[in-house]
Amino acid sequence: MFGKGALLMIVGFSMIFLVFGHNFNNMATSSVINFDEFLVQSKAHQIAASGANFAANQVFMNSLWETGYSNLSFDGGTINVIISNPLINLATKTAICHSLPSNPQNKYTLYVPNADVAGYLAKGDQLGVCSTDPTGGSIGLITILSEGEYADKNSEVGILLRPSKFSKFAYFSNYEPSNIWWTNSDTVWGPFHVNGYIRSYRHPTYYGKVTCKNGLKYYTSSYKDKPNFYGGFEKGVDLPLPTDGVQKLEDAADASGVKFTGQDTVFLTFDKDSIKFRFHQNDKDSVVEAVSFSPNKVIFADNAVLRVKGSVSGQYSIGCSGNGYGGRGNIYLDDNITYDDDPRINTNSADLLGIIAQQNCYIADNAANSSGDIDIHASIFCEQGGFGSENYDSRPYGGDINLHGGIIQAVRRAVGTFGSYGTGTGFNKRYRYDQRLMLISPPHYPGTGQYEVVSWFE
Amino acid sequence: MGFTTILDILGATIVGGVLLLILFRVQGSSVENTYVYGGDLMVQQNLVAIVELLEYDFRKIGYCKDWQQIPDPSKAITFADSTKITFLTDIESDGVVDVMTYYLGPASELTNTENPRDRYLYRVINGATPRGTNLGVTHFNLRFFDVLGTELSFPIGNPAEIYQMEINISIENTAAYDNNYSNAVWKQIRLAARNLKNR
Incomplete structure (x- = not known):
């Protein structure tokens, strides 16, 4: 009798400790996950900003540079950069309306080579100047869009440049x-x-x-x-x-x-x-x-x-x-x-x-x-x-x-x-x-x- | 029934009592730890939420989708204080300039929480009715530096002098077990809104 009671008591205590322990572990794990997610998002942002700086530097050094970057490995993540330069060979380009993946309401009018239009449309972009573009799709601006990806998190940086006058x-x-x-x-x-x-x-x-x-x-x-x-x-x-x-x-x-x-x-x-x-x-x-x-x-x-x-x-x-x-x-x-x-x-x-x-x-x-x-x-x-x-x-x-x-x-x-x-x-x-x-x-x-x-x- | 039985009963009572006391103590500790662990988690989650919002907004000081609306972004900060800042931005990236203000309310404003130190952190857009977020902010402090790295003293006569800023924020639980409040601190040593350097 006493043995059964003791056994029941031990099982009972064990159940209690298991439940509480599980909860405590969950909270500790959630704290780590919370911190990790913030770190990952920050990292993605820094990678995107780095890509933007790389591209801006290239454009400053060579105004004809339009190549951009595709899946460039950097610091454990990847950089993708799109350059839109309507000041060069505009006749060979088409205007498309591109949304930033992490901020869809922020749209940019890009002038991309005619041969690349289908690829952009396949990703969800639309043909023509963005209706919400306050610059009216100005063809006097260069656009640099940099997307940084790190551990499945994305972040974007968008830069507008224009030729400088004295x-x-x-x-x-x-x-x-x-x-x-x-x-x-x-x-x-x-x-x-x-x-x-x-x-x-x-x-x-x-x-x-x-x-x-x-x-x-x-x-x-x-x-x-x-x-x-x-x-x-x-x-x-x-x-x-x-x-x-x-x-x-x-x-x-x-x-x-x-x-x-x-x-x-x-x-x-x-x-x-x-x-x-x-x-x-x-x-x-x-x-x-x-x-x-x-x-x-x-x-x-x-x-x-x-x-x-x-x-x-x-x-x-x-x-x-x-x-x-x-x-x-x-x-x-x-x-x-x-x-x-x-x-x-x-x-x-x-x-x-x-x-x-x-x-x-x-x-x-x-x-x-x-x-x-x-x-x-x-x-x-x-x-x-x-x-x-x-x-x-x-x-x-x-x-x-x-x-x-x-x-x-x-x-x-x-x-x-x-x-x-x-x-x-x-x-x-x-x-x-x-x-x-x-x-x-x-x-x-x-x-x-x-x-x-x-x-x-x- | 003999002496042995009485001893058995006595022993069982004592052991049972001790076990009961242990059980009560375990329960108390578990409740305390639940509050503490849970409070820590909430504080950290609140801190991340606020920091993400602060970084999102402060990085856009002087930004406008229609750049001609803010031709000289270095003038985007219109007021700066140790606990308050007002600046021009474009929240919805629609080319319309918005005015955003962050400021810390007084501790006396929040009376419905147990924490006597927590305050509302207000984020006001375009002069709307201020609505504060109660995430346990106890400390929100800004420091500003000019282009040569010299800290600016308050009051700042001309906010256009601001080139970089330091943001310090502390968060505690709004309520705590036995007044043991969890605390988390975040400091952005030098935040430079890129648009302040444009042109």
Whole structure:
């Protein structure tokens, strides 16, 4: 009797311990599974991000690279990368709407080779531009889709890139003399780049992304002189000015623009709905209707001096070439050159101007510019020279340069002189960035030859 | 019946009593361990759930399917504090900019849980009525660093200075056996939202 009771008791206790033990094991196992699933998903994500970086690097180094990766082994998982580049051979490609497997509501319009369309459709993609694509299936963007797989978990990264234009810069200088310092009186409101050192004195302020090739130099120390970066900073970026930017503008003028040839000087005046031009100071202007004057909105003076002023209505790029002899290749601003619809008042203004000189862009030393401020609305590009003031060290003090746009130049030029008494000759600088240049650029404006990331999904 | 019988009965009573006490003790321990193990599991599951959501959202700071809606993503963070952050993003990848805010509510807000330290972690989209998640968050702390790696002190006058951030989060049970709360901590040392570096 006692033996049976003891036996029953032992069996009973064993059952109890088995049940509780099973439960405890389940909970411990669930904890491990929970951690493992998180680790696996993180790993898949890191692999996808790595694939995206590999592909982006390839595209930056070779803009024609479209191969992508197929089942590339990496860190215990695999990478698959699709490249959509409608900028190359678009006629041989078809638009398809591709959904990300782990995020089906996120769709991308891809331009794939015609021969590959059937394969994409077989995987569930649809023909044509995605109806929900807010970019409208823009053919101006490169798309990189990277899928990482690890232990049956997937993760995707999607990148959009677009060709970069120099016009996006508020300030770009290929060479900054060693006596040029950015000080606490300086504020730059847009992207900024120097192909050298940025010399900093007492905390200059940059609201846009700052890039440079060589790094920062402080006047005294980091503590006293560190800049205020409100848009990011990156060093080691080498972005040379093109040697054929002006040539490409000239080619565009030849194609469907206006090109003046055989002239020493071209006087160009924008008068809202009309454009005036002449070739000698005392000649009468020829007046044409602006809307039909240059179909692709490029106006070019070949091997000449270009003098410009007026009120611009529409989007134009004006340029001139020349080797600098006799001033050829220089653009002179004879008076204010402004937008008819001021974007500082109307942010939807469509007026935009690119001033592209092979040599320099100068504020002319003349009666119109000698008294009071000069207003300039443009993105100024000087391929071999810089933006400055003619006779900056001898002309009388003129006031402020109210520039709304950006300056891209090979070398920094002076606009005036100053001393302990203030500005002595020339002008003060009041440069403000035209924020629209982050999105749009004047027609056929020189490109950097590189791509920039405009969207990164992960 | 003799003396031996009485002894048998006495012995059986004592042994039975001891066994009963053991049984009660086993039961108590089992209940305690069930709560503790279960609490540990729940804390870890809650932590993973929150971390996955945080990583999913924070990686998209400055992201928009229509990139032209946020032309300068470095300005995407509009407010930053040690326990609160507001930024622009595109939750549904539909090209429409959304405003997302994460912030930690006060401990006094959660009165219906035994844990006196747990709080609501709010995730607010486009100014909707805040609804907090009660997953036992006791600590949610953010640190921000500029592009040169220097930690930014609060208040941050210009959030555009933020280049990287550190996220610290602690989670406990909402209730615990004998006030022995399980705790789990997660720290993302340097989270750099890629879109902050664009362009």
